[in-house]
Amino acid sequence: MDRRKFLKGSVLLSGLLSLSPTELWSSTKRVTSPGAGKAKNIIFMVSDGMSLGTLSMADLYSRNILGKESRWLNLYHEKTVSRALMDTASASSIVTDSAAASSAFGGGIRVQNGVLNIGANGENHIPIWQKYKKAGKKVGCVTSVTITHATPAGFCVNSTKRNAEPQIAEMYAELGIDILMGGGDEFFNPLKREDKKDLYSVYKKKNYQIMKNGIDLKTIQKGNKILGIFNTGALPYSIDRTHLKELQNTPTLAEMADAAIDQMKDHPEGFVLQIEGGKVDWAAHANDIAALIHDQLAFDEAVKTAIDFAEKDGNTLVIITTDHGNANPGIIYGTDATKNFNSISNYHYTNEYILNKIHKDHSAKDIKDWIYEGHKLILNDDEAKHLQSFYNGLEKEEGLYNYKKLPFKLYSEIQKSRNSVGWISMDHSGDYVEATAYGPGSQLLKPYIKNMDLHYLMLEACPL
Template sequence: MDRRKFLKGSVLLSGLLSLSPLELWSLQKGIEQPKIGKAKNIIFMVSDGMSLGTLSMADLYSRNILGKGSHWLNLYHEKKVSRALMDTASASSIVTDSAAASSAFGGGIRVKNGVLNMGANGEKHIPIWQKFKKAGKKIGCVTTVTATHATPAGFCVNSAKRNAEPQIAEMYADLGIDVLMGGGDEFFSSDKREDKKDLYSVYREKKYQIFKNRTDLNSIKKGEKVLGIFSTGALPYTIDKNHLSEFKDTPTLAEMASVAIDQMKEHPEGFVLQIEGGKVDWAAHANDVAALIHDQLAFDEAVKTVMDFAEKDGNTLVIITTDHGNANPGTIYGSDATAHFNSISAYQYTNEYILNKIHKDFSIKDIKDWIYEGNKLILNDDEAKHLLSFYNGLEKEEGLYNYKKLPFKLYSEIQKSRNSVGWISMDHSGDYVEVAAYGPGSELLQPFIKNTDLHYLMLKASSI
């Protein structure tokens, strides 16, 4: 062995080993070292229930059909973000629900499924948005499901039951959340609440601007508190909103994100904002590929809105992730897989909308004609008869958000034979998920983390 070469190599190796992981990362060709500093603002983005297959299919659809890569994946291509895999387990299971997952982010500790920031013995863990509110920052949450749903609530409140949404609506008012937007009119309106409380009046007394549709947002007063409740229940799926005039005055997630940022960005102490694409999860529960892809792409447009602000601002930490996987969809090998997948571009509506339009008086021909109109799929008679059996009460289907017992699983199997997309289940999964971070504090992100780690990363990045 050449002794001089060996010594030279040893010195080089010792030098490399003395470097921090961040410095080693920055030595890789084409990768810039993240900006190190204190984050004045934090924007935490959650595509609820997004399996890796969902992220992949949305990017594939965007490239094949829209002619451009997704904004999230472009952040990887352009090497703008730190990236990690995250373990999403709860205190009670390797497979979390949204309440426990959001509590991991919000409270910094794993709790049992179904509760919000509450320990096994009833102890309350202070939610992170309350910590930031106390530190003088403005706080906000926007979502495509009910504003009182588990994911936004996990950043803001304590509750022994995630389904206590009427009470969570009151907790938000007590907290003084600065911007709150989403669905859930039934938890604010005196006509729909069981206790007949008029929560809108409560918020008005606390000097909130109240908005009920996209047009109303044009009259927003800068800097004042905002309550935007744009539907009963969750907001419509993106693909239905794009094709049905009845939903045209519903804001997109990107529009709500933009309004929220504009309302809080000039606050001297900064702001924190959670943005949730909640109906990605609901689409996965229904094995509804068109709903899933289009709502993931709507979330992706919100990513662009946030990144456009953060890159210009320079003082904003952006975290982009999901709380858990759901149904683990993916494309299936075959000679016509590409053409089959691309056929999803012909789908006009969600499976929910299509299946809700069928009723027991439909003939076999009626079903075949309607399915062709909605998805450009040609059913055979046996498939049409099988679908009709659900409407005649011969068969039933369960499911978390399947209140009308629609045949979501059967229909997704019919679609699978034409679009080459399969699903492992109709529920959450325990697989590791993607995390991307940009801006001051992103250098703190390690390659593999637990969901609770993001709570402490936000606190450290903002130095509170």
């Protein structure tokens, strides 16, 4: 690691912590929030699975290592936004899944985990993007996971099963959603769908411009509907995209958001756009600190894109929140906590990439060498042999997005002793979360809300 960069980060944090709360908050000029009036456009942003610790650590990493405050926290310091704590429960549990959470936003009602906008008696609740589409606005969804995943789908469709992604892909075409960008080639490609349907042809017949890589974003023709599918499955984690050349033709969340806004901003009736940082949730499920921080920062870049547009436009309500917490990560107290946390800047890849590169024929020394190369961590023999046991079939680990049964939990525990970041679990949590609003209608956000309240806030701020 560059010693000067590390020392600069350490001094930055030390200086920040030496300020009194009064000095910290008075150091930024107060700016009046443009909250009055009605909104013409809505940008609804979801950092999926973002516990408060995730928001905090991303901001600390940005300050310490990158030398700048995160855009989301800067909004608080500028005092230009309304802010709330939000209860994220579903109809079936105090701990929600993404489908029920998105249905609260999209349908205005709490439903059972696993379903999209369908009530307890089987009744359909019209998703909010359908309402705005009918009212004449352009509607869109942008995500870093599959475009048919639960969070974008909750704003658009009704389904008894959140996992019915092949069918959701068909529903989007029928509804004529104007902008769709994310991953999920397997749900559109006839060579990968079980029913062999060619949904790309279906979308082309409906006058969609099809995009497959980041370069295509520069070829968007004004007035076109857009289907941008940039990967099979989810898009790559941000830190891997940065360090692996073969992934760098995949657009970032901010690039997709900017393209979507630019495509819809001149529509006379306005637009509504959902932007999801879906890989934040996947990183939390894997207890993968490098993936988590860098995808949260990628989401923060998309926040900047949205706020920059809204500041110039003056008619756009931006809502920034999460659908639920996940794994509740946080920095653990200790004399070396700052130094240990800053060492995460030595991680050049996700844990997923590192662990995928280990094979059963690798020796303990091979594993130690590889871990040091990718994360600058020095493992002892026992730790290397413990990791090795997973690849020899002696131990297994489950996990929602751990298809290859990689030792995510074990490796995060090894990292914990070096980076001072701990996790309470590998799954969703029921804690209250942050909700932030900027622009016309932001004054409607009260200090404490339930997730479905945001549905009605949008309808009041931006009437049909």
